[in-house]
Amino acid sequence: MTGFACVFFTDGENRPVQLRATYCRTHPWQFPGGTMDHGERPWQTAQRECREETGINVEGPPRLLASVFGLPGGGWPFSTSGCVFDGGRLTHEQIRSIALDPDEHDAVRVLPLEEWQPLMPRQDFARLEAVMTARLTGIAAYFDSWNWGDS
Numbered sequence: 711m712t713g714f715a716c717v718f719f720t721d722g723e724n725r726p727v728q729l730r731a732t733y734c735r736t737h738p739w740q741f742p743g744g745t746m747d748h749g750e751r752p753w754q755t756a757q758r759e760c761r762e763e764t765g766i767n768v769e770g771p772p773r774l775l776a777s778v779f780g781l782p783g784g785g786w787p788f789s790t791s792g793c794v795f796d797g798g799r800l801t802h803e804q805i806r807s808i809a810l811d812p813d814e815h816d817a818v819r820v821l822p823l824e825e826w827q828p829l830m831p832r833q834d835f836a837r838l839e840a841v842m843t844a845r846l847t848g849i850a851a852y853f854d855s856w857n858w859g860d861s
Contacts, residue, residue: 714792715756716743717768718775718841719800721820726838727800728826729763729810730817736784739819739830741794741841742766752793760797765809768797775844776851778837794841 718741719727728739744759746752753772760768776794808818823842827835833855840851 711789711791713746713752713755714744714790715746715752715759715795716741716792717756717760717795717797718845719797720845721805722799722801724799724846725820725822726826726842727805727818727820728838729815730819732812732814732816737831737834739826739834740815742797743792743794753795756793756795763811763814765807766797766800766804768795774850776837776841776853779854796845 721727729742730738731740734740742760742763743756744763746755747758750758753770756772757768760766773796774793775796778790778792778794780790782788805818805820810816810818821829823839826838830838836855837853840853844851
């Protein structure tokens, strides 16, 4: 099993902010985040990955929005378990200043929730909806159907 952690942002109008991955055409739009390094805890991973991928330093305390689990498939041999943390709302200035790592991402987009649906595989959009609902209700989501072989 592998572990990951990521950060979920919205803009001031509560529209999700996502990054387009250069390395994964099947799951193109993602939250800043990634795989845990040896000895890291999930919140440390989320902070490190967000800083590396966007230049944004996320401060605590950590607020868990979702626990995500996925089965192996599609060329990925391991189950995955991860945490999605709330990064809060970004200003237009903060969004404009995002510094992408071109080896990982080539675009930042901010769209109303429903406009993300045609841009993402079904399971990715379902995860986005679950995370957004958790943000709005304050109740963390348990999302256990994000499998690597599914779309």
